[in-house]
Amino acid sequence: MTESLEVGNQIMVDRPFGKVIKQIKAELAQAELEIAAEFEVDRNAPAGNTCRLLLIDCPLTDFEVLTLDAATAVFLPLHIVVTSYDSRTRIFWANTTALVQGRLPAGATAPLQRLEGRIARVLFALADADSTTSGKKPG
């Protein structure tokens, strides 16, 4: 199931958290995207769900951004929030360029949108694969 929210995009995958994390990492690596940092968060959430924050980066985007205006690095790496819901997993990420109402640093929009687009393609492909295997179409 995919859903566009006001602040970003959400995918619910019918597979357990551990498998989805592994799959996300493999797919990101294939798309030449890197996990710059990874944090376990919300360990004590009321429902006992696991929640992990992945910070996604690309060296070429970093280079492009640093040569134009280092202030753009405020938005890098991009965050993906992965949360377990029993045997299902929710993947949530922001559309940073849409979320920011203020003026972005010079030359920031294009590289940020490209990186967001690459991440979205990887994650939507994951949801498509899931809907194929489980016989559901993305919503």
Next chain:
Amino acid sequence: MSAQPATTTYTIPESFEKTVIGLRNALSRRNLRVMEMLNLSEHIQRRLSIRTPPCVVLLVAPAASGFDALRCSSVAYLFMPLHVVISDCGPLSKVHVLRSSQLDREGIDSATFSVLDRLQSEVADAIHSSIKLMVEADNGALP
């Protein structure tokens, strides 16, 4: 889109290395955690073999209690930890942070905004205090 910039830039009259150390100390004095420091310029050098001016991103989170309000909000983790960028600018350094006031308030819960605003203001205080300390040290006011 607002005419206001989405980020705030502070110019620090100190070298990059001193600014990184000074700011990290100032953040920890304010009970803010640097969860990790990402070295962007080193990463570019390692992966693309291209040299760029030094630049690091500090991933800053509030003290543990600050996260309590965010337990159920995935939206909060789209912005947390907050990214504080320090870039080399010759004899000076620049520190860049997000202006939370320039985020689209619709769709973001008020608890998230309040924590973000508080964190941003604490980071700004830390930056100002580190500038003050570095200038005082340069003037010989500190040992």
